[in-house]
Amino acid sequence: MASAVESLPISGNHPASEVRTCDTTSLPVCLTAQKFIRMHAVAAVVFLLIGGIAAILIGLTRWPAVHLLPAEWYYRLLTLHGLNMLIFWILNFEIAVLYFAGTVLLNTRLASRWAAWGCLGLMTVGAVMVDVAIAQGKSDVLMTSYVPLRASPWFYLGIILVAVGTLVGVINYFATIYIAKRDKTYEGSVPLVVFGATAAAIIAVVTLLHGAVVMIPTWLWSMGVLSQIDPAWYRITWWGLGHMSQQVNVCAMVSVWYLLGTLTTGASPLNQGVCRGAFVLYILFINLASAHHLLVDPGVGAGWKIWNTSYAMYLAVLASMIHGFTVPASVEVAMRKKGFNRGLFGWLAAAPWSNPGFSGFFLSLVIFGFGGGITGVVLGTQQINIMAHNTMRIPGHFHVTVVGGTTLAFMALTYYVVPLVFQRDFYAKALCRIQPYVFAGGITVMALGMSFAGSYGVPRRHWDVEFTGGQFAAGFDPGAHVMLGVMGVGALVAFVGLLLFILLVVAAVFTGPAIAGQAMQAWHEEPQAPADAATMAEEEHNTPGTVVLVLVFLTTFAVYYFANWKWLSDVWEVR
């Protein structure tokens, strides 16, 4: 493998029958953790499939020329899509990441097998409960279930179970770190990936508590025990769950970037203090950013909105901008040290683009930064939000954060999880190699289509842009229809990429050649550095290519930001 890493001695706290040494990385693998990582990964992929089938159907419905589903089914499958993707797929994968980071990287066993069963059981039962409640047609309330829309009590109970299950898993992770520390299974500070995963876990606890505070009363209300839930209170608290969980996703994704940077190119962060500081910023400040879902709401004042979105949120934005530098910089240094030291971008051209672990990771970085990051900050600007709230600009934004960013990073990691944790080899490696490009391309085109359609005013969560049967004529510029078509084409391509991923993974996991006892076949040949290459000295940290990349990024950011203020100045005056 690209990064033959120094091996850790097995002096952990594992019972002898409960550990194996990884044949590829020489890391100690707790077999209990491995079992649960496998089960959560399988569950994650099942939910990804359910969400994906719903995705293509709603995508084809929103493409006006196709307009596939009847209205009722569009809203039903939209509810199904949001929950299976954003909650069930992502959370199951994150629990797997936590178990991996907590045990393998700290050379320890998983704290509690029973807690792990509890977590898996609650999450699975809860998710099935939600999906059945939706399929029965009594819970067409969309993922946010804004009161006083009312779903079947099973819907809320299912969500509560998933949240409690996740919380149990997260606590198990903390307990694992605790026993690692107690048993002194590692020396010094925890690895960066563990640090990032811990940041994700801390935010997850706060998130899930918000979830409990909002969902339990709502569940009681749905059964008639409580007579009323205040809609403004619901929105503030729900977004304490909904927004913060996105920060869990960002933390997990960035940790996976660092992990994949190391696994695919041997990259090592230049300054771990900076990377860790950035994770701390996430923990400290993101909690306040739920405000940016309420920027045009009644019930909360302008001062509160501005404070929470600017001074607080921008420190979390700062953190992402820092990672946006340190991650590619670490790859640049690693590649330059190998001899790819030519010009500004020789290192990038020579990077292992045929390795889906690398291409998925790097595309995720670019899509998240240029797409998700920039649009997120702009849409979250208090006044600019007037032109974006509940339009297609919003799904246009988050499909390049949590899909083109987080989901793609998780897919990329899966190309290592299957050989290393399931100990199975992939079939059709050529398809594996192109899958990240197909998915990334489709999602990017789809999100662009959504964003531009939203700029024309097209609402999100809306079945009919022609407003047939409406009492007053309404509709959109032909350009909006073109953009919805672009969205539809992107959705088709992304769906192909998603299906390809699922087929490749399922085939490998259940029937792939077993490779236990041997090292995994590397995804790429170590490229040969040019003969005349001047290798970079060990102590040098020159990253001119990354500097150019981030300056291009900042320029794009500034142009888009100020352009939006300009567009804002053209709408009616409002106080």
Added chain:
Amino acid sequence: MSIHNPPAGWLKPPMGAERLWVGLALAWCIIMSIAMPYWHFYGKQNPTGESYKVTVADFAVRTQKFIAANKVGEETVPLHIGDQVLEEKVPIVEIPPGGDGYLLASMWKFRPILKMKMGQTYRLHISSMDLQHGFSLQPLNMNFQVLPGYDHVLTITPTSTGVFAIVCNEFCGIGHHGMTGRVIVE
């Protein structure tokens, strides 16, 4: 390596390009932080979220009074009930310049039709009878949230004339995508 325990002494200040970038990024975040309050003083589009608790019945009564006092006409529009298409008369109401106007959202209607004059300032009260709704003014693309139990006050000054559509952009049940209203600015 990011998967190994870092060597001791990892906590050190950033250097070189990294330091430059942290500084630049921080500066940019500060600029953006200043932009929002700046616009509050010098820009014209600054929703304050002014709102009051109100009961559904109370808001409906105030809307009826507003319609009775300021009605200037009526428009006949289609009313879809199942497969049947009936007709319904919707009042056109002119808000007195500088005065208060009311817009009531309910599944799946906006009432009444509002009339305003360009350049005049109005206090527009918006609330819902039932579920959460969205007030999305098209093709201007200005969007605000509408909640039952809250009187959301927008102090608004139209700067263009024409016939504008209000579309609901918060999911409000199976009739959501047909929920439209009208604003006329002269």
